[in-house]
Amino acid sequence: MESQVFYRKWRPQTLAEVAGQEHVTQTLLNALSSGHISHAYLFCGPRGTGKTSTGRILSKAVNCTSNGKGEPCNTCEMCTAITEGRAMDVIEIDAASNRGIDEIRNLRERVNYAPGKARYKIYIIDEFHMLTKEASNALLKTLEEPPSCVIFILATTEAHKVLPTIMSRCQRFDFRRISQNDIAEKLNQICDSEGIKIEREALNVLAKNSTGSLRDAENLLEKLSTHYGSDINLNQVRDMLGITGNERIKELVEHIVNANITGGIKTINAINSDGFDLKQLNRELIAYLRGLLLLKTGYSNDLDFTPEETVVLAELADKSTVEQILKAI
Ligand SMILES: [Zn+2]
Known part of the structure; x- marks a missing residue:
């Protein structure tokens, strides 16, 4: 199991910080500033491209007590609670390990209770396509008439497995693989802040080999710095990746x-x-x-x-x- 220290530490906390998904974040920002919040979002795209992070930022943005009409402030009690994962009204469900209908039944029972402290109760369901058909159908009932203070954020790497009836009730956003340049840029920022010296070419090779997943790139960088310390060159990167150059x-x-x-x-x-x-x-x-x-x-x-x-x-x-x-x- 990878430790993912860099990934967690450098997780984006505002929509502007989400790398390489401007087509998604700009639309969400416009919706937030005009108050047009949807009750169900479907985030599709490859792993490590920022779907769940965007879901969390959106949860903060709609519940932020000092702004609430754009980016989250990240300092109010609500924002801090969501960042630290202790907000009762933001519920994350990993469908990959909760495939059963029981979880969704449970969700359906609780969904009608008004949120505690937050403006909106948010359900973020990760790897949504892993839910059983029965569970998806049960959720569909809720999506047909969602309570006004509930927002569903469904994230999936396999959009084609999502029921069309669910798809049609969600606002869909497609996350792209992050470009090599965007990944290299983000890694560069991390290296600057962490005091890691790395050759530009080494950074490029690292970015190229993470196939569009920023999470993979950050985990690789962390592995390198754990192994080689704060001075990283091209050959070390190649050795670790087993690549030819x-x-x-x-x-x-x-x-x-x-x-x-x-x-x-x-x-x-x-x-x-x-x-x-x-x-x-x-x-x-x-x-x-x-x-x-x-x-x-x-x-x-x-x-x-x-x-x-x-x-x-x-x-x-x-x-x-x-x-x-x-x-x-
Ligand atoms: Zn706030």
Whole structure:
């Protein structure tokens, strides 16, 4: 079990702090300032992209006693209680471990009681798709006529498993994988505050390998700093991740572009004898070639590479043909 100290410590506390989901947070801010609060929200998207954190911030925003029309103040008694997880009116249910209909029945019995201290009683149901069909149907009854002071926030990584009848009663928001740059930016802030010195390239590699999940990236950074202390370099990151490194991949792609078979085999042998996982090499190579293909065909906006990497990629794109890249993939 990972300790997740960084993840908890650096959890966003305002909508503005939620990384890479501006399309969600801006809409929520507009709704908050105009007072158009929905009674049921469905947050869909990959793990570690901020769904539950956004749910908690929203709980604070609607219940904040000093603002209540925008971002939470994070200092009033209500905000503090929610942040510390001791607010009686904000109930978090993990559907992955509470699949049974009993929990929802219990919820249905209690849902009609007015909130204690808060303006709104909030139910945050995580991994919502894991609820049994019976439990989902029971919840549906409540969603059909939600009490005016209750807000449901349903979070799921698998939107297609949510009943259409539930979906249609919720305001849906789709959380995106967080871009490499946004993750690197956030990790950089954490390193600054924690007094960790890390090479920029090492940060980029870390961000790239967390596949859009900020939580994974923060956990990796924590693992690195526990293991190596406050000075982290590229090789340490590669060692921990068991990855090959972009220069090796770049070298291999250069050999492919130049049709240099001997050079290509030499590079692969060197990577193998250094003890790197060849399946991982394959994944990295395909990702790199995909980037090259996108750049070659003019889709430069969709590239999730750092500016430094894009320069190298552009040089390779100039030297190669689309047919060559497709064949290599
Ligand atoms: Zn407050």
